[in-house]
Amino acid sequence: MKIRSIILIAVSLITLSACSPSKEEKAQTMAANYLKGVLYHFDSYEPLQIKVDSSFVALSTDEEAIKLTLDMLKLFQSAQEYADKIESAESSMEIWFPSVYSSAFSKGEYCRAKEERDNNQELLDKTSDRIQKQFAKIKSRQSYLEAEAILKMGDFNGWKVYHKFKSLNGAGTVDLFGEYVFFCDEDFSEKSAYSKEDYDAIAKIMTIISSSDDVSEMIEKVQDEIY
Numbered sequence: 001m002k003i004r005s006i007i008l009i010a011v012s013l014i015t016l017s018a019c020s021p022s023k024e025e026k027a028q029t030m031a032a033n034y035l036k037g038v039l040y041h042f043d044s045y046e047p048l049q050i051k052v053d054s055s056f057v058a059l060s061t062d063e064e065a066i067k068l069t070l071d072m073l074k075l076f077q078s079a080q081e082y083a084d085k086i087e088s089a090e091s092s093m094e095i096w097f098p099s100v101y102s103s104a105f106s107k108g109e110y111c112r113a114k115e116e117r118d119n120n121q122e123l124l125d126k127t128s129d130r131i132q133k134q135f136a137k138i139k140s141r142q143s144y145l146e147a148e149a150i151l152k153m154g155d156f157n158g159w160k161v162y163h164k165f166k167s168l169n170g171a172g173t174v175d176l177f178g179e180y181v182f183f184c185d186e187d188f189s190e191k192s193a194y195s196k197e198d199y200d201a202i203a204k205i206m207t208i209i210s211s212s213d214d215v216s217e218m219i220e221k222v223q224d225e226i227y
């Protein structure tokens with residue numbers, strides 16, 4: 001009787017285990033729930049690939065470090081935009097540079113270009129200062145993870161999920177392919193999500209920052225890698 005009960009319990013456990021969703025199935029459900037609020041036409045959503053990897057405590061998987069680096073990328077983009085506008089304004093200043101024969105119109109164009117150059121230079125200076133501070137924040141976080149939290153480095157902290165899919169564009173006329181990287185807790189509850197393009201850029205910048213001793217070195221490496 002006891003043996004029969006043990007066998008029945010074992011069979012029940014095996015059956016329950018077989019019916020439980022796999023890691024990939026849980027990850028797929030999580031991804032679909034997230035994308036419902038992102039895609040223009042979720043009804044056209046078609047999953048193509050799901051890959052689940054264990055995530056461990058490290059700079060590249062730390063939520064705070066990722067957010068700081070994403071903000072840094074935005075600062076880089078702003079700085080480049082201001083630098084481009086400065087270059088354009090200075091070209092206009094050369095064209096309209098006043099002389100004794102200059103008309104009121106050309107003098108006005110020169111003044112407008114100079115004002116544009118000066119305004120964007122001020123914005124660029126402020127952004128450069130913010131980049132300096134952001135660099136310090138990320139380096140501080142890196143030091144924390146490598147020193148103060150050294151006992152946690154390499155510890156399992158959830159799942160990293162890669163997901164590729166396709167869905168219709170905003171007009172509902174063309175299929176677009178998308179790729180996302182998700183970070184989830186042990187139960188596959190989504191903690192953060194990034195387009196693969198954004199996450200790859202974040203990871204690249206993280207590597208550059210972690211290997212740079214100062215902002216000048218970092219900027220030089222970023223210009224080599226990104227621009």
